[in-house]
Amino acid sequence: MLTLWGRASSVNVQKVLWALDELDLPCTRIDAGGRYGVVDSDAFAVMNPTRRVPVLQDGDLTLWESEAILRYLSAREWRFVPQTxxxxxxxxxxxxxxxxxxxxxxxxxxxxxxxxxxxxxxxxxxxxxxxxxxxxxxxxxxxxxxxxxxxxxxxxxxxxxxxxxxxxxxxxxxxxxxxxxxxxxxxxxxxxxxxxxxxxxxxxxxxxxxxxxxx
Ligand SMILES: N[C@@H](CCC(=O)N[C@@H](CS)C(=O)NCC(=O)O)C(=O)O
The missing domain is CATH 1.20.1050.10 (Glutathione S-transferase Yfyf (Class Pi); Chain A, domain 2)
Incomplete structure (x- = not known):
């Protein structure tokens, strides 16, 4: 079960949402950042000490940095991986x-x-x-x-x-x-x-x- 933290208006969140869509992966998104706050909470800082979105949770894995998330999803699904x-x-x-x-x-x-x-x-x-x-x-x-x-x-x-x-x-x-x-x-x-x-x-x-x- 994938959970994505981040407001839909963030370009870095949008990258991940688009990748999830291309990969046909269902995901629950929770609004955070900007007018939603959340990133200022202690609980969020435990997930991401930079207090930025997006953050992806996949089981025990918590991952931040949008491009690390893109690479993770690509490797997880073995899609968008060039052959050589x-x-x-x-x-x-x-x-x-x-x-x-x-x-x-x-x-x-x-x-x-x-x-x-x-x-x-x-x-x-x-x-x-x-x-x-x-x-x-x-x-x-x-x-x-x-x-x-x-x-x-x-x-x-x-x-x-x-x-x-x-x-x-x-x-x-x-x-x-x-x-x-x-x-x-x-x-x-x-x-x-x-x-x-x-x-x-x-x-x-x-x-x-x-x-x-x-x-
Ligand atoms: N390098 C980070 C940058 C993350 C970042 O700067 N996110 C912005 C939104 S695009 C953010 O969290 N801003 C604070 C906020 O929305 O409250 C990544 O690619 O994930």
Whole structure:
């Protein structure tokens, strides 16, 4: 029995919900974080000392960090596992690139465009993040010009991890121009029922600043 702690408006929770959907795994989700609180409780800190969501419980296992959760679910179900060691290493490479080069500037921009009150926004910070995000997305475009998905011919974990950001990137008009392979990939991901159910959702509840951080 899988239990996922985390508000459905969190992109890191959305990655996991989309993966669970692709894997056809039933899961009970418990709201936590943001306006739901819970993360401030002592009981939550025992599960995750960083007080962040998502947290996955599977029997005796308690796991946090969204990408560790994605890897766990993939290994548990033996799905999204490329067949050769080099292909697995390259899937890890794209997962790491998404986490270190795409998600950080995206989060900065999400705060600058949505979560911070207009008076607290900084145009210089937003411009620098926009440059970094565009550069990273252009790297993805180059890879996607060679193959349909980031780590091979079919959907894999890096597509889910990075693809979970695309709804907000597009909604905030942050997709770079002249990236046809990126656009084709984004369109393919947006056809997936799990993406539609868990990622393509409103983020209006996040517009007002909250007591905590995250996107
Ligand atoms: N690296 C962590 C980041 C987790 C994170 O920052 N989560 C945000 C939501 S996206 C959070 O818990 N924010 C505090 C809150 O929602 O109260 C992961 O990938 O799971």
């Amino acid at each position: 060691l080099p292909a697995r290493a390259q899937a890890d490479q794209w997962l790491a690139f998404g986490a270190t080069a795409v998600q950080p500037p995206f989060l900065t921009l999400f705060w600058q465009h949505v979560r911070l009150a207009p008076g607290r926004r900084d145009a210089g910070v937003a411009a620098a993040a926009r440059r970094d995000l565009t550069a990273a997305l252009r790297v993805l475009d180059g890879q996607l010009a060679r193959q349909d998905y980031l780590a091979g011919p079919t959907l894999g974990l890096p597509d889910i991890a990075v693809g979970a950001l695309l709804h907000r990137i597009a909604a905030l008009d942050l997709m770079p121009d002249d990236c046809p392979a990126l656009d084709r990939w984004a369109a393919a991901l947006s056809e997936r029922p799990g993406w539609q159910r868990h990622v393509a959702t409103s983020f209006e509840e996040l517009r007002a600043p909250t007591h905590s951080e995250g996107a």
